[in-house]
Amino acid sequence: MASDEIWQQYGVTSWRAEPVRLRVVIWTSFSLVMVTAFLWGTGAVTPHINWNINSFFAGAWVDEKSGALSTRFFVEIENEGSTTFTVSGLSMNIPGLRLLPAENPGAEKVTVEGGDMEVMERHVAITDCAAVPHTPQPVRFTYETYLGARTAEVTWDSWQLTGPDGATVPVAWQRGLSDKVCSEAVSDEWS
Numbered sequence: 001m002a003s004d005e006i007w008q009q010y011g012v013t014s015w016r017a018e019p020v021r022l023r024v025v026i027w028t029s030f031s032l033v034m035v036t037a038f039l040w041g042t043g044a045v046t047p048h049i050n051w052n053i054n055s056f057f058a059g060a061w062v063d064e065k066s067g068a069l070s071t072r073f074f075v076e077i078e079n080e081g082s083t084t085f086t087v088s089g090l091s092m093n094i095p096g097l098r099l100l101p102a103e104n105p106g107a108e109k110v111t112v113e114g115g116d117m118e119v120m121e122r123h124v125a126i127t128d129c130a131a132v133p134h135t136p137q138p139v140r141f142t143y144e145t146y147l148g149a150r151t152a153e154v155t156w157d158s159w160q161l162t163g164p165d166g167a168t169v170p171v172a173w174q175r176g177l178s179d180k181v182c183s184e185a186v187s188d189e190w191s
Contacts, residue, residue: 047145048081049112051154053173054119060184063100068125070100071181075120075139082114088149089142090122094174096131097124129182136172 054074063070077087087110092099100123102108110120126132138155159176160168171179 047079047083047085047143049085049143049152050076050078050080051139051141051152051156052076052078053156053177060181063123063125066100066125068098068127069129069181069185070123070125071177073099073122073124073177075122076117077110077112077120078117079112079114083145084111084113085143085145086111087120087141087143090120090139091142092137092139094137095133096126096128096178097174098127099123100125124177126178126181129178132175132178134172134175137174 052075054076059071061070062068075090079085088108090099090108102122107121110118112118136155136158138153141152141154143150143152156173158170159173160170162168
């Protein structure tokens, strides 16, 4: 009896076929890992999102409904991947600040196509200027893709404020926002 017949008797078709199968399994696994890494890297599996706060348009006013000192909160949402997503929620738990509901119906949701940028505008009431923390605080976003809803927590870097002597000082983003609005509210120029 030939050695191949002995191996077939025990369910092994050929001792020479095993190394070929092993190579096929290794190359198939390697290819799947490479395709997955490529899709992940391009943002086709999960979006690559860049969240920034824009402070240039922050102004102060007293909200007619609540009577609180308020400002606009502009968040630039950039989709650095190819997967479209919709930001459907924004929340924060920061002492001295209260996020107000969106004024316009539909404004609480922003859809960002692959490679695009959109701006989400919300109003923030500053309930206590002195209570706003000096350390950077997180903001939570809920977003939806074709894979379902996800949550991201973002803590922005400190802002650089210029003091009276011209020196710049790092200040937590929420503290910089509240200081700017509170200072504007008590300045002689504000009416």
